[in-house]
Amino acid sequence: MIPERNLMAASGLQDQQQSKWIADITEMMDEGPRDILRLPRIRQAVVASPEPKLWFSKIRMELEMLYLKGVHRHDKCRNENGVGDEIDAIQQDIFRRRGELVL
Template structure:
């Protein structure tokens, strides 16, 4: 099983059926999740660069608010698509937290 790696997941019938039946939504979600992860890494990197001697983050750095805005835009886009596809969850904060898991 260890040698198969991620392919072992395809042994589970419901997951295999979802991957085979509709790969496009899963690829789209994976892309959005990767964008969020890249934004998180960039924000941590920028926060460390903009930190002053007391450990506070310099608020003059314009990139940090832009990263937060992009995070919200991506999360709203995922939420809207979930609602269109029939999902009952519409708590944006919960969706954002679960995307990072």
């Protein structure tokens, strides 16, 4: 957005219409992204594109699996060694991969 540029003035709307638009947009921003999904075209665009949802689901599943494997490995190393502060190569790989996914 360019602060000096007044898009409302260029639209040709009257003052009352401009204030109504500003109120609607402000309300939508306050209510958050769920309110935007009420708009039929935006909702259709979100629902019609399964690839981003599939990608996100895959990444989330991998992160959850790595978390569980990390907890299991930590418990296993602690039980074998009696010390919980040691990190072996497998745990380092798990931490590295989790970092890659989060980035």
